[in-house]
Amino acid sequence: MESLSVDEQQAASSSSTSPSAPDTRPTSISPQKRRRVEDSTNAAPHASLLKRMGGPSAGKAGLALDQAEINRRIYEASKGSKYFENERRNDERITRKVEAMLARMDERLRAVPEGGPEWLAIEKKADALASKLESTRDLSRHIVHCDMDQFYGAVELKRDPSLKGKAFGVGKGVLVTASYEARAYGCRSGMATYIAEALCPHLITVPNDMQAYVAASQDVMSIFRRFDSNLAQASLDEAYLDVTDHCRINGVGVDDTIAELRRQVREETGLTVSVGVAPNTMLAKIGSDKNKPDGQFRLEATASDCIDFMHALPVRKVPGVGRVTERILQALGVETCGDIWRLRVRIALVLGDGDLEWLLRYNLGIASSIVEPGKREERKSVGREHTFQPTNDPERLLELLRESADRVAEDLKKLDFVGKRVTLTCKAADFQRFTRDQTQTGYVSQADDIFRITRTLLEHELKIQPGLSLRLIGARVSTLKDVR
Known part of the structure; x- marks a missing residue:
């Protein structure tokens, strides 16, 4: 996921709002912003489809092409294909869902005017929920998310060093990964090869070798277990660790511990890993993308740092938020995690208390601090x-x-x-x-x-x-x- 720049972090820090510091900004969406939300739904028939087909490449740093140009090329290369028709049907379905939600939002807002008794009651209830969630925050652990860099591609680079510095993808028919050079053009995992070649005509494709990737994963995980024998492996190329006890027993700081972990991976496997360290799994996973490739990032373990970190973060960057959820939240006016707090009453009115609770967790940066293998x-x-x-x-x-x-x-x-x-x-x-x-x-x-x-x-x-x-x-x- 995309990382925050230093300027964005400073902006988030200076303008952050939280339950302990009530937001005095107006809760309603401005007419200009409302028009933008409506335009995203009612514009040219393929406007939302263009963005949808950009997929996970949207918003990635280091793109050699403008994102709008990437979306256009994917759209043109896919037009007329069965994939295109499937995406078009899905986009139309989501558009209808968003339109129905907007109609429901207008109806609810007419019935519950801002500043009225019911509005204030919902606001008070949301504030109480946020305070309750804040009481569950655990800042005592060093939670780590390790994410191998272009893992399948890195294994192929070890096999064939001549690929270094070249735009290549792994997989025939459908890519399972793309090198950083190929990603710069919008190529990504899960993309049809013919679309990737339309984005990057000089793309080299190599067949995948799952046995080699499994073997490399076992080597990497064995190194991770030196730092936490109880790690939670999330996939072949990523895992969560809790290094709190390792640091305490060995009398070493968490930054030095992670630097040592990365050194051992690099020297023993020839691969690199990017690492995020934070008080919980969600923040650690977001952090592991901050200094890719072959870097590490640590978020300070304070409530204010966690809230500031999330404030300017686009909701799409939160683990588990996909294209559909992003579009629904954008229709409500929620672009960043900071918007969740500002629009908490609107969210409660339209989506309900259940959805408001997990969204407030995103806003506050609160998630599980427990790391253990799947039971x-x-x-x-x-x-x-x-x-x-x-x-x-x-x-x-x-x-x-x-x-x-x-x-x-x-x-x-x-x-x-x-x-x-x-x-x-x-x-x-x-x-x-x-x-x-x-x-x-x-x-x-x-x-x-x-x-x-x-x-x-x-x-x-x-x-x-x-x-x-x-x-x-x-x-x-x-x-x-x-x-x-």
């Missing part, structure tokens, strides 16, 4: 998927399904689980995702059984949809039983 009893399923160029070749689809079944069986054995429900996961060529499942009378874990069941489900689907073309296929086992 086995919380595991819901074990699955594998393959993404590929669309094909309606039954033999090719069965071949990929067999690979998925084999890997699911390997994972079940490694994790000591068996399951009763077997699911076939598919994404059609037009990007419509669907699943078909079958619950067994007994538990299954063997590859042959998983493949047999999913094959039957796939063959039935191909029979009722002749010529069905897929771009993703996978197998999943759920309703798990722990046999450890």
Whole structure:
């Protein structure tokens, strides 16, 4: 995610507002801002779609092209494709949702005028909620988020040093990552190769090697565990650590600890990692993007520093806030986490108290300070998927399904689980995702059984949809039983 500049941090610090320092700015949106919100919904039919198709590249630092130009190129390269039609349908659906919400907002604001008794009562309730949340803030831990730099690409660079300094992407058909040189042009993971090449005509693509990435991940995680044996691995290339006890036992400061962690990763694996340190997991994850690549950032463990840090942060930069949520919040006038406090009554009126609570957590910078591995009893399923160029070749689809079944069986054995429900996961060529499942009378874990069941489900689907073309296929086992 995008980091804050020094100027933005200083601006946030000087203008921050919080429950302990009531905001005296007007709560209503200015006519000019309201028109801008309406324009984002009612402008040219493809205006919101243009932005939507920019995807995660939107707002990234270091772009060689203007973001509007990146969006235009993605739009033009995708036009007429099944991907384009799927994105257009999604955009129209979200537009209708936003329009309905705006109508509801107008109705509620007419019924509850600003400064009236009901408005003040809601404001008082929101203030009490914020104070309650503030009482839960934990500033005692050094929580760390480690994020490997362009991980898949870095592994490929070790294999082929001639790629250094070049714009390249990993993956055929769909990119699983892009080098920083390619990202400068808007290329990103999850992007179709033909779109990436439209953004960056000199892009080099290399096939992915998941076995190599898993091996590299194991090497990195083994180093992380020297600093916290109870770490929470979030993916192959990122993990959360609590280094509080490590620092105390070894009598070393947190900055030196993180510098040592980064040194060991660099020297032992040839890879680099960016690290964020903060009092909780949310702030640490945002912080790990501050000094990428190969850098570290630490947020001071005070309530005011946490609030100031979040104040000017765009809501899209908060972990878990995607394109849909961002657009809904923007329609309410919420662009930054600081806007959440200013518009707290409006949010409560339109979205309700439940949504207001988690949004206030963003505003205050309050999240969990607990780092621990995922609990086995919380595991819901074990699955594998393959993404590929669309094909309606039954033999090719069965071949990929067999690979998925084999890997699911390997994972079940490694994790000591068996399951009763077997699911076939598919994404059609037009990007419509669907699943078909079958619950067994007994538990299954063997590859042959998983493949047999999913094959039957796939063959039935191909029979009722002749010529069905897929771009993703996978197998999943759920309703798990722990046999450890």
